[in-house]
Amino acid sequence: AQTVTQSQPEMSVQEAETVTLSCTYDTSESDYYLFWYKQPPSRQMILVIRQEAYKQQNATENRFSVNFQKAAKSFSLKISDSQLGDAAMYFCAYRCPTGANSKLTFGKGITLSVRP
Amino acid sequence: NAGVTQTPKFQVLKTGQSMTLQCAQDMNHNSMYWYRQDPGMGLRLIYYSASEGTTDKGEVPNGYNVSRLNKREFSLRLESAAPSQTSVYFCASSELDISYEQYFGPGTRLTVT
Numbered sequence: 227a228q229t230v231t232q233s234q235p236e237m238s239v240q241e242a243e244t245v246t247l248s249c250t251y252d253t254s255e256s257d258y259y260l261f262w263y264k265q266p267p268s269r270q271m272i273l274v275i276r277q278e279a280y281k282q283q284n285a286t287e288n289r290f291s292v293n294f295q296k297a298a299k300s301f302s303l304k305i306s307d308s309q310l311g312d313a314a315m316y317f318c319a320y321r322c323p324t325g326a327n328s329k330l331t332f333g334k335g336i337t338l339s340v341r342p
Numbered sequence: 343n344a345g346v347t348q349t350p351k352f353q354v355l356k357t358g359q360s361m362t363l364q365c366a367q368d369m370n371h372n373s374m375y376w377y378r379q380d381p382g383m384g385l386r387l388i389y390y391s392a393s394e395g396t397t398d399k400g401e402v403p404n405g406y407n408v409s410r411l412n413k414r415e416f417s418l419r420l421e422s423a424a425p426s427q428t429s430v431y432f433c434a435s436s437e438l439d440i441s442y443e444q445y446f447g448p449g450t451r452l453t454v455t
Contacts, residue, residue: 235382261443271432271446317384329375329400330434330444332384 228253230320232333239308240341246293247303247336249318256280259321260294260301261330266314274316277301305338313340344368348433348447355423355454363418363450365433373436374416375400375444376408378429385432391416423454 229252239245251260262274277285277294284292289309293302305312318333346367355361367374372393377385377400387400389408397408405427407419416435420427430451434444 230384232384269430269449271434273443276443329387329390330385332377332386334382334384 228331230333232336236337238339244306249301251299251320261319262303263317264314310340346447353452360421366415367435371435375434376418377432425454428454
């Protein structure tokens with residue numbers, strides 16, 4: 227079974243600085259998708275960024291970028307120029323590629339706090 | 343578009359009571375999912391429906407039933423609530439293609455006393 231591991235339960239960053247959130251996963255598949263979701267105090271799950279496993283280029287969305295290391299099965303999220311609104315819980319997720327059984331497997335999440 | 347809507351937002355039940363959580367999406371997605379979120383556990387899949395007319399168990403299905411009423415609606419039923427089912431419940435929808443993200447509802451906070 228696929229597993230997603232987020233080993234750091236909490237992290238803190240100073241406003242305007244950069245922080246990296248770690249994620250590793252385990253799969254025997256070669257084609258899959260990886261996601262980072264943000265959950266602010268409102269509880270709403272918001273997609274931050276997605277990465278296709280077959281693409282070597284790391285995905286980027288404004289201040290958010292990933293470091294995808296397929297061989298190491300590592301998928302970290304870098305947040306640049308951190309803002310107070312980035313404070314939230316962040317979940318790494320893997321999407322199983324097998325057609326009708328295509329569901330997300332989540333890590334346990336990491337709570338990010340941003341210091342003003 | 344409202345996206346994914348869930349009702350109710352909050353609910354308190356006594357042990358043994360039953361209730362149904364409602365979920366609807368207006369994005370014409372084929373697949374719908376129910377997750378529960380517990381502290382330190384992330385989100386765990388309860389049941390999913392890959393398409394209208396089909397449902398399958400996820401990681402933690404015990405104590406729950408689901409109904410895919412039509413393409414838009416996917417309900418989750420607790421027949422006899424237990425304190426272990428105290429959690430936040432999320433419904434989500436997406437297309438079958440794995441490149442598509444899952445869109446989540448706002449969640450239901452359920453407390454079973």
